[in-house]
Amino acid sequence: MYSLEGVWPLPQIFTSSIERYPLNPQAFYFGYGRQSAAQFGCSVLDAAFIRYYSLIFPDYTGNGVLRFLEDKPFHIEINVDHDDCESYPHEDSSEKYNLSVSAGKASLNAETVWGAVRGLETFSQLVYQDDFGSYFVNQTEIDDFPRFPFRGILLDTSRHFIPVHAILKTLDAMAYSKFNVFHWHIVDDPSFPYQSQTFPDLSRKGAFHPMTHIYTQSDVRRVISHARLRGIRVLPEFDSPGHTKSWGKGQSDLLTPCYSGSTPSGAFGPVNPALPSTYQFMATLLKEVSSVFPDSYIHLGGDEVNFSCWKSNPDVRAFMQKMGFGVDFTKLEAFYMENIVNITTFLNKTAIVWQDVFDYHELIPKDTVLHIWKGSPANYRKELSRMTKAGMRVLLAAPWYINHISYGQDWRNYYTVQPLNFSGTAEQKKLVIGGEVCMWGEYVDATNLTPRLWPRASAAAERLWSDEKQTSSVDKAFPRLQDFRCKLVRRGIRAEPLYVGHCKHEYQGV
């Protein structure tokens, strides 16, 4: 009936007893401790109380519930050290919390509101119902904090447009698994759905449809605000110089004209790195992006640049000569990326780039984060060693390309990844800031996103949050993840099954 480890991802330090306390929805109270820096009026926590009340009491309708005199009230008291209620979560935000559940009372202590939000999630997972529908919570003591500060999910809204409500639902589910970064791969070759204030033609001409398949500024604000309330950062990616076909439709002269022989073929390649106008455009666009997205990081892409079009273009070749690059187009790519990274530095933002940038050009600003996406475990381990040895911070995505589906329980592969199992010093290991689950969009849109993402991404969530030694057994994780998956379904998340079986409350949609 009740599993002592019914929390996903598993907290770092967790003790509980069989002593249990009844909870009555009509006598359950959230409150702020007297010492707490945050008090009523704290937007993040006030909103969290409202959300978690329904998550803790999923059956409660507000009417027809008998209240018995012997039902004692239950108070959950929150204490936070900093009043960061109106801020955004950031790379150094503490997510640590301490949760202590005793008779009639739970105390939740955290340094920040973000830690308190994590603790509320944990508390909601501790509450269970008996066969008669009564709610209980056991005596529990938890000290918890994430293993890695960066635990992300990438959604690709260019290959298919993902309606805003589907993004918001994903953010809800992310909070249930304690993910804290939404990496928004917002534009790419197939479409440019971001409606830019400065360059409205980009989406007018580059989106699948200029009216229905775009993210307006208010859509973006809504996503950022929904994420903030859940302690989730929104990291936008504007990938260049490759993956930019859709940009060219609304911004002439941005892309490189490809040549066939001595005449332009009519096709276009990557961003044209030989023109000053390119850098003016990128600076203006990134300036807008950096003011629209409050996070201090911007993802600049930089992956999979195809050189054939650059090679074909005589102006680009002339530029290569002028710059003394010879015929090494990786130098041209490096030149371009260096300029773009400098723009973000000037804008007070930290850049994240895909590993390709480092592979071609190891001399990039030291605070740039490298994002590993390629290769087998042996390959990415080598890459982790090499990059951290160079003193660079890294983010691991290679083992979590969750868009690649296969038959059976592939969550086991995502679970057994060992992000720090590479050769390197303790100092090097500290440079691994976390990991990311990537859901590329070739075959994914709102019809199948949720069941493909959940609960498979939750397997990675535990790897990135919990202690590796305590969570090394896939077989032990299985019943807990099954239980957690049913919780997600109960919360309206269309999370697919791990294997045969049933949930008490099945998904009731189509």
Add this chain to the structure above:
Amino acid sequence: MTSPLQLALLLLALGFSRGLQHHYPDQADQVDGEAELELVAEPSKFGSLWPLPQKVKLSAVSLKLTGVSFQIADAKGSSAGSGCSLLQDAYRRYYEYVFGGAKRQQQPGKGRRAAGPAVLTELQVWITSPDPECDGYPGVASDESYELTVDQPYAVLKAPKVWGALHGLETFSQLVYEDEYGVKSINSTTISDFPRFAHRGILLDSARHFLPIKVILANLETMAMNKLNVFHWHITDDQSFPYLSRTFPQLSQQGAYHPYTHVYTPADVKMVVEFGRLRGIRVIPEFDTPGHTQSWGKGQTDLLTPCYSGSKPSGSFGPVNPILNTTYDFMSQFFKEISTVFPDAYVHLGGDEVDFSCWKSNPDIQTFMDQQGFGKDFSKLESFYIQKLLNIVATTQKGYMIWQEVFDNGVQLKPDAVVHVWIGGGANDEMGKVTAAGYTTILSAPWYLDYISYAQDWQKYYKVEPLSFNGTEEQKKLVIGGEACLWGEYVDATNLTPRLWPRASAVAERLWSAADVTDINDTFNRLSVHRCRMVARGIPAQPLFSSYCPREYKGV
């Protein structure tokens, strides 16, 4: 008053990308998606018809339709009148699909006069045979053919039976498109259509995971959009027994995942059967025995074989116990009930994957084997059981389908038995063997849709040719169709619908359209629009490749 055929609009502006496939890891097992990038969405000359009709003549003459005046009505000479609720329901359904809901109707006379020459005001549905079969159930021999003529002033849909009319209505709805002003339009068209195979099915497994009725109905609805006509309901299995039997209520009471929330009541079953009937879909239940019956044992003592460990019962149970008379008494009563609950002329009796180890361990079974002279050949015991079961079911006036093992083991089958081929790849040797023995067969082996893989696996399903086995013309005629199977180990209501569609649509066209419909580029174009149509109708059918639909899925 003609305007050129605007196929670009009909295609709903599919903007496919030929860009690099982002982030394709350099791992050998993942490169097989690359070839698919060659597909580029372009308008098909057949618009968005799916599955492609046998004969299509599209003209450039375009007519407008308006929800204000347009009607679907019985033709004067039709043998089905307004009392044929099956058709009346279908008219309403397709009106809503075409116009997206009710539009205020004018007086018919007025509307038509105001309409002008380039307007289509009516689709007349004409059932030509004296018995339209309005109140009947579809069967393997049902006539599903129809002829559709779209022309001024009326479009006419002629079909011998209501079953053909249902398909014709779907086809009509697929011909309608929006012009650049959002006006519903249809081109003058002549279609003559009939299915290549009579049995075109989907298997859903409600035992490994319980499937709420709602999701079953939504998939029947989607089957109709794809002209599929058999719902093979694999209703029970080892894991659970959700069928609430009136005769043996303890079967679901004990054997379902939950006796109240995870069962199909008689009313539920009736609803599924009727919902199917109204869409020309047969519902064939499968009660798989003697293996795959662990859940049966919970509510029916002595039904399963007690396994032994040495000389003592181990406490676990194996397949149905074939040596007890009580087993056959139970089966007689049970299948008598089934024969009245499910109106279809066929029941699927399973008979696959029987594990002999438990039978071997049981001393009573060993004694029985000796008495019967079976020696150590347990397949003889299996055949003994199946033979008796088949005879029991034959007395209920039902035909039966069985998985291929039953045939492989040499069980004597009724001439009208259908052997279901599931082992191996495409159309394989087994099809040759079964048909050489003179039995009717259906193919599922290449269409196990529960086996998912990255990228466009629908193409693999599409390229199957069911008759490509070695055999005579006579043998090929014994292949009556196929089924796409979505087994339930990893599937429940959360992911069933996007996993099934549009992958099962590929199977649907293979089973309906002519054998020479194999142009994968044209197919991609039509299927892309067809999937967007399913999405627009509220079905979360997953995408084929990077692109968009004019109306994206509104759920999450």
